[in-house]
Amino acid sequence: MKAVKAKKRLGQHFLTxxxxxxxxxxxxxxxxxxxxxxxxxxxxxxxxxLLRKNRPLKVVEIDEExxxxxxxxLPALGEDNIIxxxxxxxxxxxxxxxxxxxxxxxxxxxxxxxxxxxxxDNKEYIPYCSGMIQKEVGERLAxxxxxxxxxxxxILVQLWYNxxxxxxxxxxxxxxxxKVKSAVVRMSRNTRTxxxxxxQLFKQIVKGTFNQRRKKLRNSIQQIVGKESPLLADPTxxxxxxxxxxxxxxxxxxxxEQAM
Numbered sequence: 001m002k003a004v005k006a007k008k009r010l011g012q013h014f015l016t017x018x019x020x021x022x023x024x025x026x027x028x029x030x031x032x033x034x035x036x037x038x039x040x041x042x043x044x045x046x047x048x049x050l051l052r053k054n055r056p057l058k059v060v061e062i063d064e065e066x067x068x069x070x071x072x073x074l075p076a077l078g079e080d081n082i083i084x085x086x087x088x089x090x091x092x093x094x095x096x097x098x099x100x101x102x103x104x105x106x107x108x109x110x111x112x113x114x115x116x117x118x119x120x121d122n123k124e125y126i127p128y129c130s131g132m133i134q135k136e137v138g139e140r141l142a143x144x145x146x147x148x149x150x151x152x153x154x155i156l157v158q159l160w161y162n163x164x165x166x167x168x169x170x171x172x173x174x175x176x177x178x179k180v181k182s183a184v185v186r187m188s189r190n191t192r193t194x195x196x197x198x199x200q201l202f203k204q205i206v207k208g209t210f211n212q213r214r215k216k217l218r219n220s221i222q223q224i225v226g227k228e229s230p231l232l233a234d235p236t237x238x239x240x241x242x243x244x245x246x247x248x249x250x251x252x253x254x255x256x257e258q259a260m
Contacts, residue, residue, distance in 0.1 A: 003043060003069075004042060004043050004063070004065050004066050004069050005065070007063065010062065010063055010108055010110070011108035011109040011110030011111065012040075012042060012063070012108065013106075013109065013174040013175070013176060013177070013178045014042050014043060014045065014106075014174060014175050015042075015045045015046065015106050015132070015173060015174055016045070016173055016174060016175050017173035018045070020169055020173050021045045021046045021048075021049055022049045023167070023184070024046055024049075024104070024106070024130070024131065024132055024184055025046060025049030025050050025052070025053065025104075026049075027104065027130035027131075027166065027184065027186050028050065028053060028102050028104055028128075028130060029053070030128060030130075030186065030188065031102055031127065031128045031188075032055070033055060034055070034099070034100055034101055034102055034127070034128075035055060035056035035057070035058070035095075035096045035099060035100075035101040035102070036050055036053070036055060036056070036057045036058075036101060036102045036103075036104060037057075037058050037059070037060065037092075037095055037096075037101050037102070037103055037104070038050060038057065038058070038059040038060070038104055038105045039059075039060055039087045039103065039104070039105035039107055039108075039115060039131070040060075040061060040062075040087075040105050040106060040107060040108050041059040041061055041066065041070060041105070042061070042063075042066050042106070043066065043069055043070070043073070044059075044069075044070050044073065044074045044077070045106075046104075046105065046106055047059055047070070047074060047077060048074065050104070051074075051076050051077060056096065056101075057077070057081060058081045058082075058083060058095060058096070059077065059081065059082055059083065060083040060084075060085055060087045060090065061082065061083070061084060061085075062084070062085065062086050062087070064084065067082055067084045070082055083095075087115065087118065088111065088114055088115070088118055092118075092122040092125050092126070093122070093125055095125075098125075099125075100124075100125050100126065100127050101125065101126065102126070102127070102128040102129065102130070103115075103119060103126050103128070103129040103130075103131070104129070104130045104131045105131045105132075106131065106132045107131050107132065107133050109133070109134050109178065112133040112134060112137050113137060113153060116129075116141070116153065116157055117156075119187075120156060120157065120160060123160050123161075123189065126189075127188070127189045128186070128187065128188050128189070129161070129186070129187045130166075130184070130185065130186040130187070131184065131185070132169060132182050132183065132184050133182065133183060133185065134178075134180050134181075134182060134183070135168060135180060135181040135182055135183040136149075136180065137153070137183070138165055138182075138183025138184075138185045139165070139183070140153045140154055141153060141154060141157055141158075141163050141165070141185055141187070142154075142163045142164070142165040142185065145242060145243060145244060145245050145248075146242060146243060147242070148242075150242045151210050151213070151241075151242070152206055152207055152210045155206050155246055155249060156203065156206065157187065158246060159192065159195070159246055160189060160190060160192060161187040161188060161189055161190060162187065162188045162189075162190050163185060163186075163187050164185060164186045164187070164188075165183060165185055166183075166184045166185060166186055167183070167184050168181055168182070168183055168184075169181065169182040169183065169184060170182075195250070196250055196254065197250050197253040197254045197257060198253065198257055201253050201256060201257060202249065202250065202253045204224070205220075205221070205224070205249065205252060205253055205256060206241075206249055208220040208221075208223065208224070209221070209241035210241050210242075212241075213240060213241050213242060214240070215240070216237060216238055216239065216240060217236065217237040217238075217239055217240065217241060217244075217252070218232055218237035218238070221237055221252075221256065224256055224260070225256060225259045225260060229259050230259070231255055231256065231258075231259040234255065236248070236252060236255075
């Protein structure tokens with residue numbers, strides 16, 4: 001069967017370098033034994049190395065042409081382990097009958113951030129996640145306070161996961177080559193089990209402040225607590241959002257809760 005044609009609407013860039021594929025597959029070794037779900041396997045370049053790990057493996061692929069290719073060219077995977085679906089719409093608690101699993105893949109670039117927000121919504125089932133994304137997104141995931149890359153994605157992911165930026169991948173190992181470099185990252189659930197503040201308010205504050213990231217925190221916080229709130233005199237609000245750590249944002253959320 002001829003190769004699958006990459007579809008721009010699906011953000012497909014097929015990995016062609018077997019060494020890189022093998023290195024990505026090795027990122028799942030951090031959690032031996034638990035099942036693996038690969039997102040967007042395409043023609044199975046990464047899948048073939050994941051199969052060598054001798055652990056339960058399923059793949060989810062939205063592209064019908066890729067599904068047909070996998071069924072015909074990767075019999076070791078087994079058709080029952082190929083899920084023809086949209087990952088963003090799946091019920092992840094049903095994939096391995098409610099058992100935790102590791103998420104991995106050469107993620108479609110047009111939905112990579114959405115994939116990680118889906119992971120956060122299902123963090124009780126996903127103790128580990130790895131894979132390849134745009135270099136810019138990888139830098140944002142791993143960014144620390146004070147850096148230009150530090151923002152909403154950094155905080156919401158690092159709230160629940162430890163993030164490792166593993167290595168950079170050049171454009172030349174893909175077909176078609178993307179216009180940007182890529183990054184391989186790995187995320188592991190941290191020890192946090194509960195959030196000390198209201199999670200919805202926390203998200204509102206993080207998103208609201210970074211949507212005005214060039215302004216002082218006071219500008220966005222007053223939209224929540226009102227212009228007359230005593231909280232607006234807090235010196236913390238003289239800072240800009242990229243200067244606050246996750247713990248600082250938790251503390252700020254608690255203060256806003258008290259002021260509302």
